Amino acid sequence: MNYHPVISGRFIKRLNRFVAEVEIDGKPELVHVKNTGRLKELLTAGARVYLEASANRGRKYACSLIAVEKDGALVNIDSQVPNAVVYDAILKGKIAELGNVDELKREVKYGKSRFDLMYIKDERRGFIEVKGVTLAKDGVAMFPDAPTTRGTKHVLELVQAVKEGYEGVILFLVQMQGCHTFTPHAAMDAPFAEALALAARSGVQLLAYDAEVTADSISIGKPIPVKL
Incomplete structure (x- = not known):
């Protein structure tokens, strides 16, 4: 399973089960979270995260959070994959x-x-x-x-x-x-x-x-x- 294109950012905070705030290129952006689980051990302030950018300009959120870096390793959090x-x-x-x-x-x-x-x-x-x-x-x-x-x-x-x-x-x-x-x-x-x-x-x-x-x-x- 491949994602494209993928960009990185820094996690700021989770607003609800579906939406989080992530710093991308120095600016806070709202992104879709592809997992409704708690993920408290992963989604911590400052964590390096990876997002798939959508080509659909009509989407409410331009990016979806798909992976998180923890202890130097990557954890995929996409519950659909x-x-x-x-x-x-x-x-x-x-x-x-x-x-x-x-x-x-x-x-x-x-x-x-x-x-x-x-x-x-x-x-x-x-x-x-x-x-x-x-x-x-x-x-x-x-x-x-x-x-x-x-x-x-x-x-x-x-x-x-x-x-x-x-x-x-x-x-x-x-x-x-x-x-x-x-x-x-x-x-x-x-x-x-x-x-x-x-x-x-x-x-x-x-x-x-x-x-x-x-x-x-x-x-x-x-x-x-x-x-x-």
Whole structure:
């Protein structure tokens, strides 16, 4: 996944979930934030940030914040990109646990649910839920960074699909490098952590991969262990 064109700035403050103030070329500008999570550990005053400039002059905000520099490394915060990165990685056979699939579809409806991806492999069908991860502490990546009843619902729906004969995968894309482990953030959202443990016991495959991040790109990296 590539961004173009990309410019840099200094973070000033966040005004709400969708808008922040960033210093660009010495002037404060309002920009769109492509992530509604809290991001308190990342969006700190003075942090170097990277933004994608839009060619659409009719847009309310000319730039969208896509990455933040933390401790000398880049963290991609675009919540819209994980699905695309994982989709591309599966098509290229880069998710070793899945290998090469025969067919891959996005946004597939199942009952009252809609899963991020569905694959067909050797006549087996499986659903994949993708979660982007931007929170890390001492090399441990964690999700979520805010309570997510929607996320818990998705996990439980996937458990039900597995009970009905489908394969199920939850893949956490850690949108940075440098993490050695992924774990659910139970202190932030105990129901989600409990649902994830239930999913593991029910046959849902839990995967985590880090990502190679530059100022203007993000792509799949290497697998990291999941610890419940």
